[in-house]
Amino acid sequence: MADPSPASFGTQANALLRKNLTYQRKHIWTNVRLILVPVFLCLLLLAIQQVLDALMNSVSQMANDCKTNPDMPGDICPISNPPLLPPMLQLPQHELRSVKADFLPYRDLPDKSCRVTEGSCPVTILITGDKQPLGKDLSENIFATSFAVNTSDVLPSLANNVLGSTEAAGENNYADPRIASDLPIYSIQPLCSAKSTWPLSFAKIQTEVKCVQGLCLWRNNSAEVNDELFKGSWKGNPAGLTNEIAAAYDLKSTDKKNFNVTIWYNSTYKDEFSTRPLKLVRVPRSINLVLNASLYP
Ligand SMILES: *[C@@H]1O[C@H](CO)[C@@H](O)[C@H](O)[C@H]1NC(C)=O
Ligand SMILES: *[C@@H]1O[C@H](CO)[C@@H](O)[C@H](O)[C@H]1NC(C)=O
Ligand SMILES: *[C@@H]1O[C@H](CO)[C@@H](O)[C@H](O)[C@H]1NC(C)=O
Ligand SMILES: *[C@@H]1O[C@H](CO)[C@@H](O)[C@H](O)[C@H]1NC(C)=O
Ligand SMILES: *[C@@H]1O[C@H](CO)[C@@H](O)[C@H](O)[C@H]1NC(C)=O
Numbered sequence: 001m002a003d004p005s006p007a008s009f010g011t012q013a014n015a016l017l018r019k020n021l022t023y024q025r026k027h028i029w030t031n032v033r034l035i036l037v038p039v040f041l042c043l044l045l046l047a048i049q050q051v052l053d054a055l056m057n058s059v060s061q062m063a064n065d066c067k068t069n070p071d072m073p074g075d076i077c078p079i080s081n082p083p084l085l086p087p088m089l090q091l092p093q094h095e096l097r098s099v100k101a102d103f104l105p106y107r108d109l110p111d112k113s114c115r116v117t118e119g120s121c122p123v124t125i126l127i128t129g130d131k132q133p134l135g136k137d138l139s140e141n142i143f144a145t146s147f148a149v150n151t152s153d154v155l156p157s158l159a160n161n162v163l164g165s166t167e168a169a170g171e172n173n174y175a176d177p178r179i180a181s182d183l184p185i186y187s188i189q190p191l192c193s194a195k196s197t198w199p200l201s202f203a204k205i206q207t208e209v210k211c212v213q214g215l216c217l218w219r220n221n222s223a224e225v226n227d228e229l230f231k232g233s234w235k236g237n238p239a240g241l242t243n244e245i246a247a248a249y250d251l252k253s254t255d256k257k258n259f260n261v262t263i264w265y266n267s268t269y270k271d272e273f274s275t276r277p278l279k280l281v282r283v284p285r286s287i288n289l290v291l292n293a294s295l296y297p
Contacts, residue, residue: 082173083203084155085173089163089246089247094115099111099112109124109215109217122212122215123214124217125142125216128225129251129253130251130252134255134294138290139216139218143214147187147211148161149200164246168279169281170280171277186212188214189212190213192211192212197209229248247264251294263287265282265286
């Protein structure tokens with residue numbers, strides 16, 4: 001006969017423990033999962049930490065490299081004191097500069113024969129406006145008559161000259177492709193004398209400044225300028241000739257009290273149809289040029 005008295009506490013606890021153990025054994029994989037999830041999360045955090053550490057290390061390594069060797073290749077170092085680069089005019093290539101042509105009525109352009117001798121074609125600037133006498137004064141003042149730099153202060157004093165380049169500008173102004181390469185920089189002057197090249201060196205750059213003659217020609221109105229610019233493109237004239245103008249200005253109503261000028265420039269140099277970022281255009285020097293010339297009539 002079974003003992004009707006209730007089981008002792010020890011027996012009850014023992015039974016409960018066994019029941020629990022059996023239950024937990026049946027669900028062993030649930031338990032394993034419960035333990036593994038936090039372990040997995042910890043491992044994930046550890047991995048992220050490792051990756052971040054590695055990244056931070058390479059960044060500070062790079063900063064150190066930049067400190068010890070600021071000329072590291074690849075443009076990755078910050079430029080703490082960017083040099084004051086002189087602004088330049090965009091000049092057409094020698095053999096594409098504007099010359100006399102049958103499809104143009106103007107006789108003041110240079111003869112086509114200049115294209116045969118390297119360096120002998122002048123660069124042309126066109127001027128129009130309401131007042132031809134002002135245009136005449138301005139075109140006599142627009143170019144500097146010499147090339148001069150202060151050897152103890154080269155870069156800033158370069159900007160006092162009228163310099164130009166046939167090379168397009170880059171995507172930023174920190175490294176002008178013109179200044180970094182070894183092609184000559186042009187100094188535009190009304191007439192080039194016999195001595196027409198000057199050596200130029202600053203920072204680590206050795207280059208040469210070459211005189212190029214500048215012509216500043218008056219046109220009767222802006223429609224004529226537009227027409228001449230349009231016909232200067234090889235698609236704009238029946239002969240398929242390229243006749244490029246360096247810059248053109250419409251002085252409009254400009255007088256001693258009022259500066260009101262339109263500037264033409266060639267926007268092809270922006271390279272807007274390529275997939276790369278837009279390039280800069282060399283317009284600032286063009287603005288300074290006409291402004292400075294109109295300040296000293
Ligand atoms: C050349 O530059 C130095 C330094 O800026 C200046 O002291 C000097 O007066 C300049 N010389 C001329 C002729 O402008
Ligand atoms: C501005 O024009 C004056 C007078 O022609 C000239 O002496 C000076 O060098 C010019 N400055 C620049 C920055 O072109
Ligand atoms: C420009 O104007 C001048 C004077 O008014 C005139 O002689 C000349 O033929 C004009 N030029 C053109 C291309 O129309
Ligand atoms: C503008 O510049 C481009 C690129 O150098 C050249 O091909 C084109 O002829 C220029 N257009 C004019 C009107 O000068
Ligand atoms: C500048 O010239 C344009 C065209 O000639 C004219 O419409 C405008 O009123 C002028 N602006 C000033 C400030 O004179």
